[in-house]
Every structure is written in structure tokens, then in C-alpha cells.
Amino acid sequence: xxxxxxxxxxxxxxxxxxxxxxxxxxxxxxxxxxxxxxxxxxxxxxxxxxxxxxxxxxxxxxxxxxxxxxxxxxxxxxxxxxxxxxxxxxxxxxxxxxxxxxxxxxxxxxxxxxxxxxxxxxxxxxxxxxxxxxxxxxxxxxxxxxxxxxxxxxxxxxxxxxxxxxxxxxxxxxxxxxxxxxxxxxxxxxxxxxxxxxxxxxxxxxxxxxxxxxxxxxxxxxxxxxxxxxxx
Numbered sequence: 001x002x003x004x005x006x007x008x009x010x011x012x013x014x015x016x017x018x019x020x021x022x023x024x025x026x027x028x029x030x031x032x033x034x035x036x037x038x039x040x041x042x043x044x045x046x047x048x049x050x051x052x053x054x055x056x057x058x059x060x061x062x063x064x065x066x067x068x069x070x071x072x073x074x075x076x077x078x079x080x081x082x083x084x085x086x087x088x089x090x091x092x093x094x095x096x097x098x099x100x101x102x103x104x105x106x107x108x109x110x111x112x113x114x115x116x117x118x119x120x121x122x123x124x125x126x127x128x129x130x131x132x133x134x135x136x137x138x139x140x141x142x143x144x145x146x147x148x149x150x151x152x153x154x155x156x157x158x159x160x161x162x163x164x165x166x167x168x169x170x171x172x173x174x175x176x177x178x179x180x181x182x183x184x185x186x187x188x189x190x191x192x193x194x195x196x197x198x199x200x201x202x203x204x205x206x207x208x209x210x211x212x213x214x215x216x217x218x219x220x221x222x223x224x225x226x227x228x229x230x231x232x
Contacts, residue, residue, distance in 0.1 A: 008039060010039045012035075015034065017068045042216045043218075044203075046207070060073060095165065095171070098173050109138060112146075113157065132163060137190070169201050171202075173205045213232065
């Protein structure tokens with residue numbers, strides 16, 4: 001019997017496990033994760049390489065199916081869904097900012113933000129895209145292509161794209177990893193400011209202790225399990 005969904009939680013995972021490969025080649029990546037994230041919380045995921053951080057993010061965002069366990073994300077039962085259902089469930093629920101900006105090079109900044117909105121059926125996709133780019137300080141760069149933008153500007157476009165649909169959940173995987181320290185600091189300021197304005201729950205994967213300290217809570221992974229869970 002499926003447990004009732006707790007609507008006060010953005011994420012609720014119980015005994016979440018992920019095994020890759022089969023038989024003798026099987027490797028257990030996540031080994032029983034219990035995690036409850038209240039709506040509106042900012043959470044940093046820390047841990048050494050190979051600890052399972054990126055795998056956990058992939059499962060929490062529905063990009064990878066858990067092998068077992070229960071998982072409710074933004075009111076949806078991700079554990080019971082197949083890949084097609086997960087793809088639909090992500091839409092409107094989850095925004096993702098990655099270390100690599102993943103902008104389409106043949107589209108302008110405004111097109112990169114507006115196109116996903118159009119695909120999701122947003123009536124005023126172009127207007128919303130312009131507003132989001134203005135909010136991240138790029139109102140003067142709407143018609144510029146990624147190659148004409150600095151790394152920091154490209155990441156601002158990626159943040160605008162992730163937030164434009166007003167998802168209740170934002171994930172950021174090493175969002176400053178490709179940026180210098182000064183630019184990275186400005187990007188984090190933009191990310192936290194936009195998160196606060198929209199009220200989204202924010203989960204950040206990072207190696208940066210200073211960035212982690214900005215969050216309400218820090219969860220450290222080690223060898224596929226939660227090694228520590230502390231609140232600021």
C-alpha cells in the first residue's frame with residue numbers, strides 16, 4: 001500500500017536505492033537514503049567524488065529511476081512511474097541548473113528560455129522569457145547567442161530557463177564549477193535571489209563549503225548513504 005503524500009514536503013524519500021549493472025557486475029550506488037525536504041528549504045548536498053551525490057540528484061529529478069524505495073517529489077509518486085511518466089512529471093515541477101550551461105547554440109538567449117515554455121503550453125512564453133532574463137540582469141542580451149555571452153551570462157540564461165516555468169523545486173549541480181570565483185559569487189547571489197522571490201525549494205550539489213553554509217541545511221553523503229545531516 002502506498003503511503004499518503006505529505007504535501008508539506010517538497011521531497012520525501014524512504015529507503016531509496018539505486019543499483020547499476022546486473023549479476024556479478026551490479027554496483028549499489030545508493031544504499032538506503034531517507035530524506036525529507038520541507039517546501040521552501042535550501043539544502044546543500046556535499047560529499048567526495050563517488051559518494052552518490054549526482055546519482056541521488058538524478059533520482060530525485062526523475063532522470064534516473066530508483067531500483068527500490070519510495071519517492072514523492074512535489075506531490076508526485078516518482079517511484080511508481082516509468083520513464084515516460086517521469087518525463088511528464090518533471091515538467092512544471094522541477095528546474096535544473098547544471099555546471100555545463102547546456103544552452104542551444106543556434107538560439108538566442110530569449111529563445112533558449114522561451115522554447116521550453118512554448119513546449120509546455122505557456123501562452124506568453126516570449127514575454128515570460130524576457131521578464132526572466134531581465135530579472136537575472138540580461139534584459140539587454142535577449143537577442144545574443146550563447147557564443148556572444150560570457151560564461152557567467154550563459155549561466156544566468158540557464159537560471160532564467162530553469163525558473164521561468166515557476167517550478168516548486170530547483171536543483172543546481174555545481175552551478176559555479178565552470179566560472180571564476182568572482183563570477184561564481186555573483187551567480188550564486190542571482191540563484192538565491194530568484195529562489196527567494198519565487199519561493200522554490202533549492203537543492204545544490206557542491207564542493208564549496210562557503211556555498212553550503214549559505215543553505216538552511218547541509219546533507220553529506222558517503223558511500224551511497226547519508227553520513228551527516230545538519231541545519232544552519
